[in-house]
Amino acid sequence: MQAINHVAGKAIPFGRKNVDTDVIIPAHWLKTVTRDGLGQGAFEAVKKEDGNVFTDDRWAGAPILIAGDNFGCGSSREHAAWALLDMGITCVIAPSFSDIFSGNAFKNGILTVALPQAAIDRLMEVAQDQPIDIDLDTQTVTTQFQDRFTFDVDPFRKHCLLNGLDEVGLTMAQGDAISAYENKAREGLPFLANTLSIAA
Amino acid sequence: MTNTPRTLYQKIWDAHVVDTRDDGTCLIYIDRHIVHEVTSPQAFESLRAAGRPVRRPDLTLAVPDHNLPTTARRDANGNRIPIADLQSAQQLDLLEKNAPAFGIRYIGDADREQGIVHVVGPEQGFSLPGATIVCGDSHTACNGGLGALAFGIGTSEVEHVLATQTLLLKQSKTFEVRVEGTLGAGVTPKDVILHIIGLIGTAGGTGYVIEYTGNVFREMSVEGRLTVSNMSIEGGARAGLVAPDDITFDYVKGRPYAPKGEEWDKAVAWWKSLATDEGATYDKSVFIRAEDIQPTITWGTSPEDTSAIGGVVPAPEDFADASKRDAVKHSLEYMGLTPGMKLTEVEVQNVFIGSCTNSRIEDIRAAAEVLKGRHKADNVKWAIVVPGSGLVKEQAEAEGLDKIIIDAGLEWREPGCSACLAMNPDKVPPGERCASTSNRNFTGRQGPGARTHLMSPAMAAAAAVTGKLTDVRDLAPAN
Numbered sequence: 071m072q073a074i075n076h077v078a079g080k081a082i083p084f085g086r087k088n089v090d091t092d093v094i095i096p097a098h099w100l101k102t103v104t105r106d107g108l109g110q111g112a113f114e115a116v117k118k119e120d121g122n123v124f125t126d127d128r129w130a131g132a133p134i135l136i137a138g139d140n141f142g143c144g145s146s147r148e149h150a151a152w153a154l155l156d157m158g159i160t161c162v163i164a165p166s167f168s169d170i171f172s173g174n175a176f177k178n179g180i181l182t183v184a185l186p187q188a189a190i191d192r193l194m195e196v197a198q199d200q201p202i203d204i205d206l207d208t209q210t211v212t213t214q215f216q217d218r219f220t221f222d223v224d225p226f227r228k229h230c231l232l233n234g235l236d237e238v239g240l241t242m243a244q245g246d247a248i249s250a251y252e253n254k255a256r257e258g259l260p261f262l263a264n265t266l267s268i269a270a
Numbered sequence: 271m272t273n274t275p276r277t278l279y280q281k282i283w284d285a286h287v288v289d290t291r292d293d294g295t296c297l298i299y300i301d302r303h304i305v306h307e308v309t310s311p312q313a314f315e316s317l318r319a320a321g322r323p324v325r326r327p328d329l330t331l332a333v334p335d336h337n338l339p340t341t342a343r344r345d346a347n348g349n350r351i352p353i354a355d356l357q358s359a360q361q362l363d364l365l366e367k368n369a370p371a372f373g374i375r376y377i378g379d380a381d382r383e384q385g386i387v388h389v390v391g392p393e394q395g396f397s398l399p400g401a402t403i404v405c406g407d408s409h410t411a412c413n414g415g416l417g418a419l420a421f422g423i424g425t426s427e428v429e430h431v432l433a434t435q436t437l438l439l440k441q442s443k444t445f446e447v448r449v450e451g452t453l454g455a456g457v458t459p460k461d462v463i464l465h466i467i468g469l470i471g472t473a474g475g476t477g478y479v480i481e482y483t484g485n486v487f488r489e490m491s492v493e494g495r496l497t498v499s500n501m502s503i504e505g506g507a508r509a510g511l512v513a514p515d516d517i518t519f520d521y522v523k524g525r526p527y528a529p530k531g532e533e534w535d536k537a538v539a540w541w542k543s544l545a546t547d548e549g550a551t552y553d554k555s556v557f558i559r560a561e562d563i564q565p566t567i568t569w570g571t572s573p574e575d576t577s578a579i580g581g582v583v584p585a586p587e588d589f590a591d592a593s594k595r596d597a598v599k600h601s602l603e604y605m606g607l608t609p610g611m612k613l614t615e616v617e618v619q620n621v622f623i624g625s626c627t628n629s630r631i632e633d634i635r636a637a638a639e640v641l642k643g644r645h646k647a648d649n650v651k652w653a654i655v656v657p658g659s660g661l662v663k664e665q666a667e668a669e670g671l672d673k674i675i676i677d678a679g680l681e682w683r684e685p686g687c688s689a690c691l692a693m694n695p696d697k698v699p700p701g702e703r704c705a706s707t708s709n710r711n712f713t714g715r716q717g718p719g720a721r722t723h724l725m726s727p728a729m730a731a732a733a734a735v736t737g738k739l740t741d742v743r744d745l746a747p748a749n
Contacts, residue, residue, distance in 0.1 A: 086596075088472055090572075092691075097693050100336075103311035103360060143506065146408040146422035170422055170423070174425075177424065237426070241438065247289050248288055251288040252299075259540065
């Protein structure tokens with residue numbers, strides 16, 4: 071995963087609430103066997119709406135997306151995070167995110183910033199014609215108009231994002247603890263630990 | 271272990287902690303991992319690139335379901351019928367190759383055990399009460415109906431579980447959804463969960479694991495519980511749970527991967543200890559009277575857009591929240607509905623009975639009961655019944671249900687995810703309406719421009735008969 075600290079630039083003022091992962095990337099795009107090229111299918115249906123923010127040149131190449139409550143609800147497809155990355159988006163700002171989406175975003179080095187609705191409303195306004203600046207280290211979102219919003223971030227996730235750490239590698243280093251658990255479980259919960267050998 | 275009263279969720283969690291970090295993040299052991307063709311290719315590719323093996327192939331099961339056509343898969347000579355969509359064919363082919371390459375047991379496209387992952391897991395006894403179960407699919411929550419802690423994961427997490435058999439997780443908050451009373455005639459588990467989602471909203475369970483309590487769930491069959499827990503994710507909760515009890519044990523016993531002999535007794539003793547302790551508290555609770563639940567359908571493009579079938583299409587102004595008003599305006603435009611219109615006057619051109627929510631034998635029976643002696647309406651152009659697995663299909667055929675369905679003018683198909691998300695050829699045409707027993711009515715979910723109304727199998731069958739959204743209780747007697 072790519073290390074990430076600072077994201078600055080244009081922000082797409084989408085603002086819609088309950089944006090589900092079928093809207094971010096429809097199912098017919100899930101037939102890919104790589105992580106690349108999904109940006110083309112991102113927000114496919116929204117892009118057909120008149121006056122939508124995704125085909126408007128003002129926000130072409132923007133690294134930030136602003137959305138409403140419950141962003142990324144629905145399916146667990148990580149393709150939603152890959153599609154955003156492929157569009158060039160590395161930070162999403164919204165009042166709240168679905169649990170699965172925020173995990174997928176984190177694992178792909180996309181920053182999810184949760185801010186109160188009032189702050190979102192203000193940033194939607196600023197994003198009409200001015201850039202927004204997000205700093206992970208100080209956990210702040212700022213604008214050139216002296217707006218300053220702070221956000222919470224899980225300390226472990228922050229550490230991984232700032233250093234671009236590979237979570238699988240980190241956990242594999244705990245192989246002994248996992249083996250110890252497996253040995254203990256084999257005694258206490260054999261019906262869970264033994265499994266498939268019993269089905270011929 | 272502490273003597274503080276604990277919930278079912280906390281007990282399963284505590285039994286699976288490998289390691290706890292200072293910030294409260296835990297390394298959680300995963301007992302069962304089911305893999306399908308859509309969310310696994312990139313995970314296997316990363317393992318291969320890093321030279322990492324699968325830590326516990328014996329705890330992993332691979333089954334194709336999303337891309338498979340629901341028409342015949344073998345010709346008269348037993349040869350595979352090629353899949354026209356080359357991308358679908360490639361995903362399926364990769365799973366078929368990746369599974370044996372990593373030592374994982376694979377159920378093939380024409381095996382009688384093949385089916386939708388969330389139907390296969392419980393059916394095979396691979397999914398067990400008290401287990402932690404994951405799959406790269408948000409409807410893994412389904413397995414919670416057995417009293418398992420089951421949830422969907424992304425592809426990076428699929429890779430993490432394949433490599434380490436663990437996940438890094440923060441404990442969720444707990445949300446009790448209690449339903450007490452007596453369900454009315456025609457009110458099914460699907461109506462119960464749609465009603466719940468309408469009440470709590472699609473973000474109501476975000477950050478929580480739901481435990482379904484109350485006599486309605488205690489008295490419900492395991493298949494009904496699976497239907498309810500399946501849609502926990504539509505209420506924002508990553509997982510749902512129903513405490514395992516004698517109904518659960520009767521269901522699990524004797525299934526191919528279920529424990530046997532001495533291990534069975536040990537398992538039952540442990541499962542019985544998992545029920546939420548008296549005095550344990552939930553972070554939040556809702557209480558619902560069973561008598562308040564009507565046969566329920568959706569009218570919009572979010573699963574929270576529910577109404578009793580006797581209701582009317584709402585107007586955007588009916589909603590207090592400004593952004594919800596805007597969403598409803600978009601929804602109604604997309605759905606081609608006018609506020610004030612009676613729901614029972616809405617015509618449907620398509621009917622889909624299937625999906626991990628409603629494709630088990632009880633669902634097929636419920637649909638067949640309505641279809642028996644009746645015929646689909648002429649304006650219904652496409653109506654398919656897709657069993658959840660090859661074994662469900664066999665059982666239904668043994669009971670003669672396939673014949674009832676076909677005589678009623680509906681098609682009887684091969685098992686798979688099908689028109690729930692239209693990754694295979696089963697799609698609802700643009701602008702057309704579908705009475706569907708699936709779980710999501712999102713924009714474009716059943717095909718670009720498709721208009722989905724979610725409902726129970728009995729209600730979908732009733733819609734097939736009248737050609738309109740219909741209260742199954744009002745159907746004229748069959749011939």
